[in-house]
Amino acid sequence: MVSxxxxxxxxxxxxxxxxxxxxxxxxxxxIGASLGLLVGGCLPQPGPEPHVITVWQPFDASLQxxxxxxxxxxxxxxxxxxxxxxxxxxxxxxxxxLFLAIAGGVGPDVTFVDGQQxxxxxxxxxLADLTESxxxxxxxxxxxxxxxxKESTFRNHVYAIPWGADPNFAFVWNxxxxxxxxxxxxxxxxxxxxxxxxADKLTVVDKQGNISILGINPWEWExxxxxxxxxxxxxxxxxxEPDQDHPLGTVTADDPKVVEALExxxxxxxxxxxxxxxxxxxxxxxxxxxxxxxxxxAMRLMHVSQIKQLRKYAPTMDFGIGLxxxxxxxxxxxxxxxxxxxxxxxxKKVRPEAFExxxxxxxxxxxxxxxxxxxxxxxxxxxxxxxxxxxxxxIRGVFYKILANAKHVRTLMPVQxxxxxxxxxxxxxxxxxxxxxxxxxxxxxVDVSKRLEAVADDLAQHENKEQKQK
Amino acid sequence: MKxxxxxxxxxxxxxxxxxxxxxxxxxLASLWxxxxxxxxxxxxxxxxxxxxxELARDDRFWHSVRxxxxxxxxxxxLGMIVGLGLALLLNQKVSGIKVFRTLFFLPTxxxxxxxxxxxxxxxxxxxxxxxTFFRAMHMPEAWVPGWLSDEHWALPGLVLMSLWGxxxxxxxxxxxLQDVPKELxxxxxxxxxGPSQRFRHVTxxxxxxxxxFTGVMGLIGGFQEFARAFVMxxxxxxxxxxxxxxxxxxxxxxxxxxxxxxxxxxxLFAIILAATAIVMRSxxxxxxxxx
Numbered sequence: 042m043v044s045x046x047x048x049x050x051x052x053x054x055x056x057x058x059x060x061x062x063x064x065x066x067x068x069x070x071x072i073g074a075s076l077g078l079l080v081g082g083c084l085p086q087p088g089p090e091p092h093v094i095t096v097w098q099p100f101d102a103s104l105q106x107x108x109x110x111x112x113x114x115x116x117x118x119x120x121x122x123x124x125x126x127x128x129x130x131x132x133x134x135x136x137x138x139l140f141l142a143i144a145g146g147v148g149p150d151v152t153f154v155d156g157q158q159x160x161x162x163x164x165x166x167x168l169a170d171l172t173e174s175x176x177x178x179x180x181x182x183x184x185x186x187x188x189x190x191k192e193s194t195f196r197n198h199v200y201a202i203p204w205g206a207d208p209n210f211a212f213v214w215n216x217x218x219x220x221x222x223x224x225x226x227x228x229x230x231x232x233x234x235x236x237x238x239x240a241d242k243l244t245v246v247d248k249q250g251n252i253s254i255l256g257i258n259p260w261e262w263e264x265x266x267x268x269x270x271x272x273x274x275x276x277x278x279x280x281x282e283p284d285q286d287h288p289l290g291t292v293t294a295d296d297p298k299v300v301e302a303l304e305x306x307x308x309x310x311x312x313x314x315x316x317x318x319x320x321x322x323x324x325x326x327x328x329x330x331x332x333x334x335x336x337x338x339a340m341r342l343m344h345v346s347q348i349k350q351l352r353k354y355a356p357t358m359d360f361g362i363g364l365x366x367x368x369x370x371x372x373x374x375x376x377x378x379x380x381x382x383x384x385x386x387x388x389k390k391v392r393p394e395a396f397e398x399x400x401x402x403x404x405x406x407x408x409x410x411x412x413x414x415x416x417x418x419x420x421x422x423x424x425x426x427x428x429x430x431x432x433x434x435x436i437r438g439v440f441y442k443i444l445a446n447a448k449h450v451r452t453l454m455p456v457q458x459x460x461x462x463x464x465x466x467x468x469x470x471x472x473x474x475x476x477x478x479x480x481x482x483x484x485x486x487v488d489v490s491k492r493l494e495a496v497a498d499d500l501a502q503h504e505n506k507e508q509k510q511k
Numbered sequence: 512m513k514x515x516x517x518x519x520x521x522x523x524x525x526x527x528x529x530x531x532x533x534x535x536x537x538x539l540a541s542l543w544x545x546x547x548x549x550x551x552x553x554x555x556x557x558x559x560x561x562x563x564x565e566l567a568r569d570d571r572f573w574h575s576v577r578x579x580x581x582x583x584x585x586x587x588x589l590g591m592i593v594g595l596g597l598a599l600l601l602n603q604k605v606s607g608i609k610v611f612r613t614l615f616f617l618p619t620x621x622x623x624x625x626x627x628x629x630x631x632x633x634x635x636x637x638x639x640x641x642x643t644f645f646r647a648m649h650m651p652e653a654w655v656p657g658w659l660s661d662e663h664w665a666l667p668g669l670v671l672m673s674l675w676g677x678x679x680x681x682x683x684x685x686x687x688l689q690d691v692p693k694e695l696x697x698x699x700x701x702x703x704x705g706p707s708q709r710f711r712h713v714t715x716x717x718x719x720x721x722x723x724f725t726g727v728m729g730l731i732g733g734f735q736e737f738a739r740a741f742v743m744x745x746x747x748x749x750x751x752x753x754x755x756x757x758x759x760x761x762x763x764x765x766x767x768x769x770x771x772x773x774x775x776x777x778x779l780f781a782i783i784l785a786a787t788a789i790v791m792r793s794x795x796x797x798x799x800x801x802x
Contacts (some may be wrong), residue, residue, distance in 0.1 A: 070519075135765050140551055165550065167552055316636075320635065459766065466749075469749040470746060473662050473748060473749040
């Protein structure tokens with residue numbers, strides 16, 4: 042074995058001469074590289090693939106079979122186009138992989154974008170303008186659920202086509218637990234007073250002061266999502282749509298009805314101890330151990346995709362499903378719509394085949410059927426024939442009712458990520474720190490409005506620059 | 512000779528290229544970005560010291576600094592004490608000691624995310640093993656910690672979890688303990704020193720270089736604490752586990768304020784440099800190196 046250490050000079054000189062001519066290192070590298078190129082050039086080259094489109098999706102592995110199915114269906118009906126779909130995580134605020142790819146100029150042809158992200162991403166220049174492709178197509182905005190369509194445009198430009206529509210949320214209750222607590226299982230709470238009274242009857246606290254059965258955890262949906270849900274149910278709104286004076290909309294975090302909703306949650310937190318409620322519902326590992334599925338929590342707000350989980354983890358549960366309770370002067374039926382849309386990153390030309398894929402995914406009979414049946418999601422395409430069946434379904438029909446009646450989305454402002462984070466913190470200040478809801482939400486309004494002004498200034502600067510360039 | 516130098520450099524070139532392209536240049540670039548507004552999708556725009564000024568005024572930044580210092584001050588000394596205690600036990604001449612050494616070292620090789628998921632379960636205030644133990648010890652219910660659901664107990668919970676990895680330090684301490692010459696113990700014993708005096712005046716000084724090493728490494732790692740909080744608490748409840756690096760990560764990759772995050776990274780570098788320098792300088796009085 043030859044040692045890698047240098048040999049003494051005289052020993053090195055005693056080595057036998059190599060049979061090939063002596064070459065410098067650079068010479069050897071040049072010959073090596075040339076041989077490599079020669080061999081590479083002789084190998085059969087793959088033919089050009091002009092119609093391959095890359096798509097980035099954010100879903101977990103359980104939806105992979107459905108995604109494979111939808112891609113196979115598309116490729117079958119569009120023989121000239123191949124789809125390469127891969128995963129890119131998206132925490133509903135940002136997508137690190139996508140943003141870094143856009144910055145590096147290597148983004149996909151098509152990407153999923155969550156409705157609430159759209160204005161922010163469009164304002165940041167992350168997405169391509171689809172207005173022209175949309176206008177040339179036979180699509181009409183009336184074909185989609187209106188809140189979802191609003192979430193796909195920014196300042197009258199189309200930046201995405203809505204794919205899914207999540208009716209948030211349905212109210213689900215465990216009838217057996219109602220019976221055990223002496224409540225009528227067929228009469229769910231209609232008002233917030235009903236809900237308080239029933240939660241009180243259903244909650245069981247043991248001798249040591251720990252919760253062993255919980256009525257409901259009103260803030261179980263991550264901070265801000267709960268605030269949107271109850272804020273709207275109480276009849277409030279967290280934003281005002283753009284007008285002449287406020288072209289990007291107005292932050293109304295401390296709307297009196299939203300404050301009222303947070304006051305109610307704070308009262309609930311004081312009564313049952315926010316720390317104990319959270320340790321009961323949120324410090325849980327594994328979906329099967331979710332207190333509602335495990336029969337330890339009697340009521341909860343449920344997303345449409347969780348019905349599948351409910352059937353899997355609590356197959357024998359006798360449950361009821363209805364609308365979220367609201368104060369008598371609040372909004373009933375209530376709810377807000379979220380969902381994913383399909384867009385094109387800004388550094389990609391909007392290729393006709395990419396737009397065809399988007400259009401097919403969002404509106405075709407095949408794609409919306411797979412979306413509803415295999416992915417357990419509702420299409421954003423209101424004309425989809427799946428709604429004929431879904432509207433008559435005893436469980437999913439409730440979600441359909443919420444979808445058909447909902448007027449709201451979270452907000453349509455290009456500061457949504459920051460807004461969500463600030464609302465979450467304000468809720469912590471109130472629930473944990475005992476801060477007055479009006480003061481906490483007032484601070485959110487001030488902070489987020491400032492950020493909104495900064496975005497407006499940035500946009501104005503960009504526009505000036507573009508006009509000068511023109 | 513010249514061609515040998517050239518050949519040497521040529522062989523090192525992949526490493527040199529990697530070091531320059533993936534370490535030195537990004538580090539220098541981050542210094543430049545810290546003076547810019549850089550929202551990643553647009554080119555960086557020079558704003559002078561604005562990011563550093565904003566840092567000084569950012570309540571959450573100071574909150575994350577306080578959390579991180581508290582974590583370091585609790586976890587580093589405790590980790591060293593527990594590690595040393597384990598090492599003293601593992602240094603005994605009893606049968607099967609190798610099995611115990613392996614067992615105590617095991618948590619160090621378990622991936623941090625798996626560890627974190629396990630600890631969310633262990634620290635569950637109602638069904639978790641830790642509180643079950645406290646209740647079995649008849650601890651009054653009002654004293655039983657709420658761990659990750661309670662803003663006062665979440666940080667101590669993460670400190671407790673960090674002690675799980677004390678076996679890594681213990682292995683180093685065992686090696687150091689076995690290096691202490693037996694003659695020194697014999698001489699001390701002849702002079703009438705008891706076990707605690709022998710520990711204080713022989714063992715500790717003789718293993719002090721290893722203590723210094725683990726202390727400095729613990730300090731650097733402690734200031735960079737990120738993964739546990741990211742997986743287990745996301746900084747909550749009520750920002751009680753918002754560590755410096757978690758705040759930095761959120762600024763960079765959630766808000767995409769890369770300039771601001773770069774400024775935070777350089778401030779962290781200065782903090783770690785200063786803390787390490789203080790420890791190294793003060794160590795000359797306490798650490799003894801064998802001649």
